[in-house]
Amino acid sequence: MTGQIPIHVLESEIKQMAKKAGSKSQAVRDYLAKKSDAGPKEIVEALAKKGIEVKDGLVSNIKFTLKKKGKKAGGKKKVVRRAKPSSGGEFDILHDVKKVLDKHGADRVKAAIAALERLGS
Numbered sequence: 001m002t003g004q005i006p007i008h009v010l011e012s013e014i015k016q017m018a019k020k021a022g023s024k025s026q027a028v029r030d031y032l033a034k035k036s037d038a039g040p041k042e043i044v045e046a047l048a049k050k051g052i053e054v055k056d057g058l059v060s061n062i063k064f065t066l067k068k069k070g071k072k073a074g075g076k077k078k079v080v081r082r083a084k085p086s087s088g089g090e091f092d093i094l095h096d097v098k099k100v101l102d103k104h105g106a107d108r109v110k111a112a113i114a115a116l117e118r119l120g121s
Contacts, residue, residue, distance in 0.1 A: 027052050028062045 027050075031043050038046075040059040047054050101109055 024052055024054050024058065025062060028054060028059050029066070032063065032066065 024047075027047055028043060031038065031046060040056040040063070043059045044054055044056055097109075104112075
């Protein structure tokens with residue numbers, strides 16, 4: 001049995017490693033909670049000063065996961081443009097016609113208008 005490590009010692013080391021890894025992730029989340037616009041390099045450097053060694057990839061992954069879950073981890077906010085109320089004016093009609101022209105092409109639109117005129121007569 002010389003040279004072999006008992007299983008209970010290995011299990012405790014694995015648990016300690018898991019706890020350390022969890023504390024690194026938590027340290028990143030804590031830092032992001034205080035400074036949400038921080039980039040990965042800034043976070044790595046700040047945590048290194050506290051003696052916590054993390055990699056850029058871990059930080060990026062945590063930031064992405066937080067954003068995905070809806071917890072704003074930083075970055076730019078989306079600008080939502082509100083639709084203007086339709087006034088029914090000429091501009092709105094021209095804008096709609098432009099969309100149809102862009103989608104179907106002038107020749108097809110002219111043919112459709114000619115067909116409508118024939119049906120209306």
